[in-house]
Amino acid sequence: MPSNRSTAVRRDREDDPFALMRREMDRVFDDFMRGFGTPGPTLPEGVLSPRVNVVENEQGLEITAELPGVDQKDIELDLSEGILTLKAEHKEDKEEKDENQRYHVVERAYGTFMRRFAIPFEPDQDKVEASFDNGVLKVSIPRSPEAEKQTRKIQIKSS
Numbered sequence: 001m002p003s004n005r006s007t008a009v010r011r012d013r014e015d016d017p018f019a020l021m022r023r024e025m026d027r028v029f030d031d032f033m034r035g036f037g038t039p040g041p042t043l044p045e046g047v048l049s050p051r052v053n054v055v056e057n058e059q060g061l062e063i064t065a066e067l068p069g070v071d072q073k074d075i076e077l078d079l080s081e082g083i084l085t086l087k088a089e090h091k092e093d094k095e096e097k098d099e100n101q102r103y104h105v106v107e108r109a110y111g112t113f114m115r116r117f118a119i120p121f122e123p124d125q126d127k128v129e130a131s132f133d134n135g136v137l138k139v140s141i142p143r144s145p146e147a148e149k150q151t152r153k154i155q156i157k158s159s
Helices: 005-010 017-033 145-150
Strands: 052-056 060-066 075-080 083-090 111-118 129-133 136-142
Touching: 060 083, 060 111, 075 136, 083 136
Parallel strands: none
Antiparallel strands: 052 060, 060 136, 075 083, 083 111, 129 136
16 A cells, blocks of 8 residues: 655645644633733734733832844833833744745744733833843833832721
8 A cells, every 4th residue: 555654744734633733722822821910901813912020129110021023113112100001013024925935833923012011109200211132121110209208107996
């Protein structure tokens, strides 16, 4: 009996049940993780959520976001009413669109990245700083000195 090995190896991705199963599992996992750990509603369809670290210390808040393949000019930061909004655009590489190529695995994400962070204190908006190096955005949000003066302890009385 002749071997159909060449047929099995050359089978299109759309017909491969293992590739279909993997895509479906990836989709379910992505749907589950989308918006995980972010306040508010889930992100609209097509909006990506970058991986971040958020650290609070005595000086304020330090946010680090991974934005691989994003140009600095395509990043927007906005701090308004105690909410920091990070928005970035990862544009698809033109050389990757070749009709003569057949992709076997596509895991790189293109599109709009967006995250919003509720700042848990009154920020000193004039001293907020951001830097971008090797695909990593770092944002430092210091506490406002006036906000700390306004904080007062309230004594609880027993009844």
